[in-house]
Amino acid sequence: MRIGIDVMGGDHAPETVVQGVMQAYGELAKGSRMVLFGDKEKIATAMAQAGFDAAQVDIAHATQAIEMGDHPAKAFQQKPDSSIAVGFHALAKKEIDGFASAGSTGAMLVGAMYTVKSVEGVVRPCIPTFIPQANGKLALLVDAGLNADCKPEMLCQFGMLGAIYAKNVLGIENPRVALLSNGQEEEKGNLLTLAAHALMKNSRNFNFVGNIEGNKIYFGTIADVIVCDGFVGNIVLKQAEAMYALAHEQGVKNEFFDRFNYELYGGTPVIGVNSTVVIGHGHSSIQAVKVMILQTERVIKAQLAEKVKIALNNNAHA
Template identity: 50%
Template sequence: MKIGLDMMGGDYAPKATVLGAIAAHKTLAEGQKLVLIGDSQVIRDLLEENNYSADGFEFVHTTEVIGMGEHPTKAVVQKPDSSISVGFQMLKDGKLDAFTSAGNTGAMLVGAMFSVKTIPGVQRPAMTTIVPKLKGGLGILLDVGANADCKPEVLVQFGVLGSLLAQSVYQIDNPRVALMNIGEEEEKGNLLCQATYPLMKESTQFNFVGNVEGRDLFSDMADVYVCDGFTGNVILKMAESFYVITIKKGLKDEFFDRFNYEQYGGSPILGVNAPVVVGHGISSPEAIKNMVLLCRDMVETNLVDQFKKAFQP
């Protein structure tokens, strides 16, 4: 197994990515290799500064970096030797089994769709985030920003993608899939939710349990919460603020500690033909490590193959 890590992506790269790569390398098993993509000399110097051997890694040298504020499509096209572009080319060519970056999110989405492409039958890939539950365990929320506007059929597909992720990577048996709405009744919601509900109810590809409201997100009412990317991103950003607020207020609570993005690493892009994980721009070494480990879990569970099987005509 070879996992590609963009060493130049993120607000604190390459120092944070090097430290994260070291932490991940200590956890990976024999036969699981990290491929470090970026300025090789800078990376080697940082490894040496931290008294860590470069022998356990593979290096792919690149000369360009896609900045966090650059236009995604233009950057991917105009910077073919950027760490993100090279990583996706290697993924497309089968030289990597997975690829992850804390760099430009838009460029990661564009790169995934241009290189490894969407799985046949999947209308739109989705990004996910982890939702901690009050009584322990976790849930999955999708989409959280890849698709601001969605059609009902796309939300149904998100239910399939989220259910398979929950079952395979997080070992949740027969995961319960819910539609995020403004009321529990079947007829509630905007036009999108009203049209989506009967389609999800009729689906035999996942265990649909109906509508849930925002107040139910951290309960045990469901395991997978489906919504459009606009709604999901608003929820995600608000949830991320909970952890920051507790730190600023000097509060210590195990539940709110689980809102720390570092624990989960990044957001997988579900529905493309290879495992791809996008990290937070402010990713710390701990987050980088967990991005790599999520890639490993996606490869080991053959998640992409399960998606392909689910969307066969």
């Protein structure tokens, strides 16, 4: 398998990314090879500095880089030789099996939609985030931020997409899917979640367990997959980040609160596109880049995109 990595993406690129690549190198499976997209001279310099043998990876030269200040949607087209654009074209031609970047989320999404595109039948792709559970497990929250405004059928489909991810990547059999709401009872919700609840309740595509309240999402007792729109998902995710920051700032030493550290998860795959695309945190550290790469390998291995296609196809013929 060939794992594409945007070396120019992220606050501390390319050095941090190259060091993350180096750390991931020893942990990837034998048949996995990394392909680094970016300025070949800068990559060579960073690799030499890090003492990493350039023969252990492939390098795909790209003369441009999409910067955080660029307009994400326009940058992808205005910079056709950027590391993100070159990476996505390689992904579309199947020269690589997955592509990961800690660069511009917007450009990554535009790239995915322009090149590999959504799986047919997917209303809108989404991204999950991992929520540590007090029972030691992980739950998924979808959508963690791609779609600020959702329709009920989108939330219902996020349930299916999240369940496919939870089963195939996290190995959870028959994942419990819940809808995040302002009350556990079926009649609690806003107009969006009330309509989504009705659709989810009748869906045969996943194991719907009803609503879940915000005070239950960290305990593992109700759900493996928690569905919400991307606006709410962003706020939940950022609030968890705040708690980690607070615990840190307050000098709280606790294993559970430590699990809120995003560096442990290293990025989120886009669910619902025709290949493996993983978006890392813009502030990614070496550790976060390493985990992003390992996570990309795991998602490629799980054949997530194929599983989504099969599910939607079965669905269409059901």
